[in-house]
Each structure stands twice: as structure tokens, then as C-alpha cells.
Amino acid sequence: MLYRELANRLQTLIDDEVYPPGVALPGVRKLSQQHKVSVSTAVNACQELERRGLLQAKPRSGYFVCQAATKHKPPRIRTVSKTPKPVSGQERVLQLVQAANNPEMVNLGTAIPAADFLPVNVIEKAFRQVWREQRRRCVGYEFPPGAPELRTHIARHLASLQCRVNPEQVLITNSCQESIAIALKQVTQPGDIVVLESPTYYGLLQVVEQLGLKALEIPTDPTEGLSLGALELALESWPVAACVFVPSFSNPLGTCLSDERKQQLLRLLEKHNVPLVEDDIYGELPLSGPRPRPVKSWDTQGLVYYCSSSSKTLAAGLRVGWLVPGKNIQRAEYLQFINTVSVNTPAQLALAEVLDKSRYQRLIRGMCSDYSLAVARMIDRVSQLFPPDTRISRPAGGFVLWVELPGKINTTERLQAAMEAGVSFAPGSLFSATGKFANCLRINCAVKWDARVERGLLTLAKLLTA
Ligand SMILES: Cc1ncc(COP(=O)(O)O)c(C=O)c1O
Numbered sequence: 214m215l216y217r218e219l220a221n222r223l224q225t226l227i228d229d230e231v232y233p234p235g236v237a238l239p240g241v242r243k244l245s246q247q248h249k250v251s252v253s254t255a256v257n258a259c260q261e262l263e264r265r266g267l268l269q270a271k272p273r274s275g276y277f278v279c280q281a282a283t284k285h286k287p288p289r290i291r292t293v294s295k296t297p298k299p300v301s302g303q304e305r306v307l308q309l310v311q312a313a314n315n316p317e318m319v320n321l322g323t324a325i326p327a328a329d330f331l332p333v334n335v336i337e338k339a340f341r342q343v344w345r346e347q348r349r350r351c352v353g354y355e356f357p358p359g360a361p362e363l364r365t366h367i368a369r370h371l372a373s374l375q376c377r378v379n380p381e382q383v384l385i386t387n388s389c390q391e392s393i394a395i396a397l398k399q400v401t402q403p404g405d406i407v408v409l410e411s412p413t414y415y416g417l418l419q420v421v422e423q424l425g426l427k428a429l430e431i432p433t434d435p436t437e438g439l440s441l442g443a444l445e446l447a448l449e450s451w452p453v454a455a456c457v458f459v460p461s462f463s464n465p466l467g468t469c470l471s472d473e474r475k476q477q478l479l480r481l482l483e484k485h486n487v488p489l490v491e492d493d494i495y496g497e498l499p500l501s502g503p504r505p506r507p508v509k510s511w512d513t514q515g516l517v518y519y520c521s522s523s524s525k526t527l528a529a530g531l532r533v534g535w536l537v538p539g540k541n542i543q544r545a546e547y548l549q550f551i552n553t554v555s556v557n558t559p560a561q562l563a564l565a566e567v568l569d570k571s572r573y574q575r576l577i578r579g580m581c582s583d584y585s586l587a588v589a590r591m592i593d594r595v596s597q598l599f600p601p602d603t604r605i606s607r608p609a610g611g612f613v614l615w616v617e618l619p620g621k622i623n624t625t626e627r628l629q630a631a632m633e634a635g636v637s638f639a640p641g642s643l644f645s646a647t648g649k650f651a652n653c654l655r656i657n658c659a660v661k662w663d664a665r666v667e668r669g670l671l672t673l674a675k676l677l678t679a
Pocket residue numbers: 324387388389390391414416459463464492494521522523524529533534
């Protein structure tokens with residue numbers, strides 16, 4: 214664990230601006246001499262800081278401190294309720310997401326990238342092509358498990374991430390949300406306990422609520438991710454039926470578990486024979502460095518139910534996702550069938566078309582660098598405009614920020630006024646079933662930056678100042 218100690222030490226130096234933004238860290242050999250560790254420990258520490266969103270590797274030049282890395286402290290780790298709780302009141306989310314469809318609203322509230330970030334032309338071309346070439350197929354159902362060519366592309370993509378998955382194991386769904394719901398239906402009964410990160414994506418709480426499950430929330434470190442110690446304790450104390458985690462770039466914190474910690478997590482789950490529903494929807498979107506491996510890539514026992522979709526990379530409007538169940542694909546197919554009968558056929562074929570082109574990886578790389586700039590700019594503006602002592606996350610991937618305000622301000626109480634003033638945000642209370650995080654909010658950075666956004670942020674800053 215030496216590398217994490219070195220990473221923490223270097224993080225303090227970055228926080229204190231001993232290494233300010235834009236500056237190169239000493240090379241890994243130098244670091245190893247200075248801190249009396251091996252070169253591989255120094256390399257691992259730099260990679261860990263890359264995952265924490267603090268360093269950026271530049272080919273042949275070394276590691277540089279990210280522009281967004283300093284000035285503000287990250288949000289604090291919270292202790293949460295130690296007993297499982299039923300989830301209720303998640304209907305509030307609908308009001309928030311409905312606001313996203315209002316073109317007059319500055320949408321900082323939902324994690325939906327503005328169209329400017331998305332390859333709209335590529336998608337349009339793919340749709341035209343499938344309608345031209347496969348129109349008879351487009352007007353029919355494409356029953357579960359979904360279009361074979363799409364399942365082949367997903368399996369190939371997962372193979373490139375070191376997951377041993379064949380096309381027969383892939384089920385096409387209409388979203389990551391549906392994949393998660395099906396996976397949880399496969400492995401739980403009403404009343405069961407499922408473990409979630411805290412804060413966690415509200416959509417996961419909604420599924421837990423809908424299925425009548427109980428949520429047990431595990432504290433999550435804003436830089437290192439989920440606390441494995443707390444998870445171990447939970448698994449020893451409760452009859453946990455499943456875990457639902459976002460190990461690569463969680464929402465809302467944007468943290469990514471290291472490979473080592475992902476393997477530790479899997480070992481722990483294997484020991485207790487508890488399935489993991491892995492939500493990898495943001496895995497493609499590191500803000501720097503390589504795309505992380507999913508936990509699924511180490512799974513040899515069929516314990517991981519892998520869920521993802523094209524919502525954050527290509528278009529949320531496509532409504533195409535996928536599920537690789539750890540076990541019992543036939544049951545998953547049937548559950549998908551009774552939910553939606555068939556996923557939109559033209560969308561499945563168009564997505565297969567996009568994935569077929571070698572340009573896909575280039576598209577994603579371009580998108581990651583756009584998201585990286587958008588996140589850095591938002592951090593910069595929020596740290597300038599929001600009250601002093603505001604804490605801001607340093608996402609290692611994805612495009613949302615988690616902001617913790619000083620004092621006792623309740624962000625839920627300010628939401629209505631903000632929406633009336635034309636700007637939305639996601640209040641912190643939505644991200645837990647325990648009523649925690651009242652003084653926090655999540656902000657979407659993937660917005661088209663213009664004077665309206667600047668004005669919206671200013672309005673928000675005023676409203677959130679006690
Ligand atoms: C972590 C996470 N999982 C799942 C989803 C839902 O994605 P989809 O549009 O594929 O249902 C989201 C959307 O914001 C998300 O942030």
C-alpha cells in the first residue's frame with residue numbers, strides 16, 4: 214500500500230501549491246530517490262493521482278499538475294447510517310429531470326451532456342444508413358437478447374477491456390437504468406438489503422425503492438472511492454443480497470477505484486458470495502489517462518452483473534444499454550422482454566453501425582478532452598463565485614462536480630428559487646436515502662458555455678450564499 218501513502222503525500226504538496234497547476238512533477242526516478250521508494254511505487258503513486266484527477270500524463274514529458282487541481286479542498290467523507298433503510302420520496306427527481314427539457318433553463322441539474330459534446334452527425338449518418346439498407350428490419354421488433362451485430366460489438370469492446378464475454382452473454386436493454394433494474398431483480402427479493410456508495414446516483418436509489426429493497430450506504434472517500442473497510446464490516450454484519458457500485462468514475466463524486474482496490478473488492482464479494490451490479494456507464498470517460506478496467510474483467514465466478522449504455526458517450530436519446538449478467542442470461546432476457554418487449558430496432562442497428570467504425574475510439578478520446586476542459590472551467594468558476602470554504606470534488610472521470618457548501622445551508626430548500634430564476638442543480642439530499650448531504654449539490658459541467666451559463670452560475674452562487 215506504499216504507493217497510496219506516497220500519493221497522499223504528493224497530494225498534500227499539490228494542495229499546498231508546492232506543485233502549482235500546470236507544473237511538472239519531478240520524474241519518477243527523482244521521486245523514488247526523494248521519497249525513498251522504488252520506481253514502480255512512484256509510478257503507481259502518479260497513476261493514482263491521475264485517477265484522482267490531480268495529475269495528467271503527457272507522453273515523453275512526465276506528469277503535470279492539472280489546472281483544476283488546487284485552491285479548493287475536496288468534499289469531506291461522511292459517516293452514514295449503519296443500518297439498512299427503505300428508500301422513499303424519490304419522485305422528487307422527476308421534477309428535476311423535467312426541467313432539463315425546458316430550453317430556457319440553464320441545465321446544471323441533470324448529468325446529461327449538451328448536444329455540442331456529442332457526435333450528432335455520426336449518429337445521424339448511422340441512422341440514415343440503417344434506414345436505407347435495412348428498412349424492413351427497422352420497422353420490426355428485435356426481440357431479446359437484441360440485435361446480434363450489436364451484441365458482437367459490445368462483446369468485442371468488452372474483450373478489449375479484458376472481460377471474457379461472448380456475444381451470447383450480452384443482453385441489449387433500453388438503458389443502463391433498465392440493465393440495473395433487471396440485474397437487481399435477478400439477485401434480490403423484496404425486503405433484501407443492497408449496499409450502495411454514499412453519496413450515490415439517485416437513479417440507483419429509485420430502483421431500490423421500486424423493488425422494495427433496503428439500502429445500506431457505505432461511506433465513499435471523495436478521492437479514493439468506496440471504503441472497502443466499511444464494506445467488509447457491512448458484509449460481516451448484514452445478510453447483504455447485492456452491491457450496486459459505480460467503480461469507474463462514480464456519480465456524483467467522479468472517483469475511480471484503482472485496479473488493486475477493484476480486485477480487493479471482488480475478493481471480498483467472493484468471500485461472502487455477494488453479487489456486484491457494476492454500473493460502468495462513465496468508464497469510457499477518464500478526464501486523463503487510460504480507460505480503467507471494469508471489475509467484470511477479473512470476474513471468474515459470474516458474480517458481476519455488468520451494466521452500461523451509450524447515454525454518456527453517444528446520446529442519451531438513443532435509449533440503448535446492455536447487461537452482461539453474471540449468471541442466468543435466460544432469466545435476464547425474459548425480464549427484459551416483459552419490461553419492454555423489444556428495444557428500439559433502428560437505434561440498436563445505428564449503434565452497431567457507429568461501433569463498427571474504427572473512428573469510435575477517436576470520437577471518445579475527443580469527447581474526454583472536451584469534458585476535461587468543461588470540468589476544469591466549471592471548477593474554476595465555482596471556486597471563484599461560490600462562498601469561501603466551498604469544497605469541490607476533483608472528478609477523475611465523467612463530467613459532474615460534487616460541491617459541499619460551508620455552514621448549514623439546505624440546497625433542497627433553494628432549488629425552487631433557482632429554477633424560478635432559470636437555473637437547475639441537483640440538491641445533495643437526492644444522493645442518499647438517509648437525509649445526508651443537505652448542504653451539497655451536484656453540477657453538470659457538460660453545458661454549452663455562454664453568457665447564460667455565466668449568469669446562471671452567478672444567480673446560483675447568490676442563492677446558495679447563506
Ligand atoms: C451512474 C449512472 N448510472 C445510470 C444512469 C442512467 O443511464 P441511462 O440513460 O442509460 O439509463 C446514469 C444517468 O445519469 C448515471 O449517472
